[in-house]
Amino acid sequence: MFDDSTIVAIATANGIGSISIIRLSGANALDIAYKITKKEKFQPRLATLSALYDKENEVIDEALILYFKAPFSFTGEDVVEFQCHGGVAIANIVVNEVIKHGARLANPGEFSKRAFFNNKIDLSKAEAISKIIEARSEDAVKLLARQLKGELTNFVNDIREDLLFMLAYTEVSIDYAEEDLPDDIYEQIQNKMDKIIVKLENTLEASKRREGMIEGFKVAIVGKPNVGKSSLLNKLLNYDRAIISDIAGTTRDTIEESVKIGTHIIKIVDTAGIRNADDVIEKIGIEKSIEAINEADIVISLFDNSKICDSEDEKIINLLEENSHKEIIKVLNKSDLENKFDKSLIEDFIEISTKEDINPLVKQIESILDNNTHSDEMTLISKRQVYSVEDTLHNIKQSVMPLQGGELEFFAHYITEALENISTITRPYENDEMLDVMFGEFCLGK
Ligand SMILES: Nc1nc2c(c(=O)[nH]1)N(C=O)[C@@H](CNc1ccc(C(=O)N[C@@H](CCC(=O)O)C(=O)O)cc1)CN2
Ligand SMILES: Nc1nc2c(ncn2[C@@H]2O[C@H](COP(=O)(O)OP(=O)(O)OP(=O)(O)O)[C@@H](O)[C@H]2O)c(=O)[nH]1
């Protein structure tokens, strides 16, 4: 499936740090380590201090050597790690020397790919590793760590077991006479089927709700012109990102920036003001605001507390009602000025001023995100996983009718397809291209 060359890469980040790790994997890893250290033996899994030499016998560094004897390593092959002094210069010299001794530079994700093909990790775990490295919030890390520890693997295995049970039903029905089968076998199948359907639907729904945990939840700030949307964005970011002015229509395009709130990463979207405009550019801006509402996980709807509520505000209140399934936070801004807004028109609002402390709003955002993330529901972490579950669900639903009609061959056909689809989450077969693309997206040295 891949060549058996010995691969090498710097495993640590490219920059200044106290230690750099160079990782080697493959049949020649140990031999190369002997040559570079002039040693004759390494005890597996025991850190050994040694000088490293180049081909001219000059000392490169003093390093810790760690040998993992196959198959008990991350990749399942012989692995040697050189834990050197930090910085990119030493690490590059070591890599070059290792290459001179016959290793080649690893491709992105190649260590993980080998771990996968040697059955050390399945695909769901490989995906978790890849995403954990890029995760920007503690929440994302915790979610991904669960998948790395096998939560999705177990989920897939449970479903596979149930599907196999159902498939076995068709076998026994063919092999045995009707009267030898348990009376309730059909109900048992139907019960299992209903349970799987609910389980898969819940997982898809929970995963959709928690999509933002990895990439960041989207928070859109909307309102009519001049209510202080850009001022709020700047305040949340803690720097002057957007231009602010008292001229209505200052922001014309949407602005998106990431910031951390509590343990969550959010993407804040500042939008153009929503109003009845004739100006073409402004109209586009308004359409984009509506789009931002559609895409957002949380909508912050801003009103000007120093002005009397007008038809433009009402328009926004209507727009919010159309989106009442979303998390909406209604905010009365400019509360430092004389309050003129008719508060009976909206419920559950927060009063703030972007000139002062906006903590009540931040707390509210945090609490919504906490509620959406702090649960142990099974969560899918990639589009690939979502598609597999959707396809599986589809197959199972297709199998219901044939089961009821006693067409057991058709029933078995759909259940077999469901089995294949759910299995692709952990172990896709005959799909080299997809695997190449996937592992190619991993960071170098992983
Ligand atoms: N120095 C170092 N730290 C690291 C890694 C590494 O490769 N090197 N990892 C790289 O991602 C992660 C740890 N993951 C690892 C996973 C499996 C094995 C391993 O040797 N597995 C063997 C033995 C298992 C055991 O002793 O329980 C095996 O699976 O057979 C090593 C690291 C994070 N930290
Ligand atoms: N007194 C007071 N003025 C504010 C407050 N927030 C914003 N402003 C002022 O209101 C004006 C409009 O602020 P922006 O942040 O540009 O408003 P916007 O909603 O982004 O406006 P558009 O981009 O035109 O849609 C500016 O002059 C701000 O300084 C506030 O809490 N109190």
Ligand SMILES: [Mg+2]
């Ligand atoms: Mg603005």
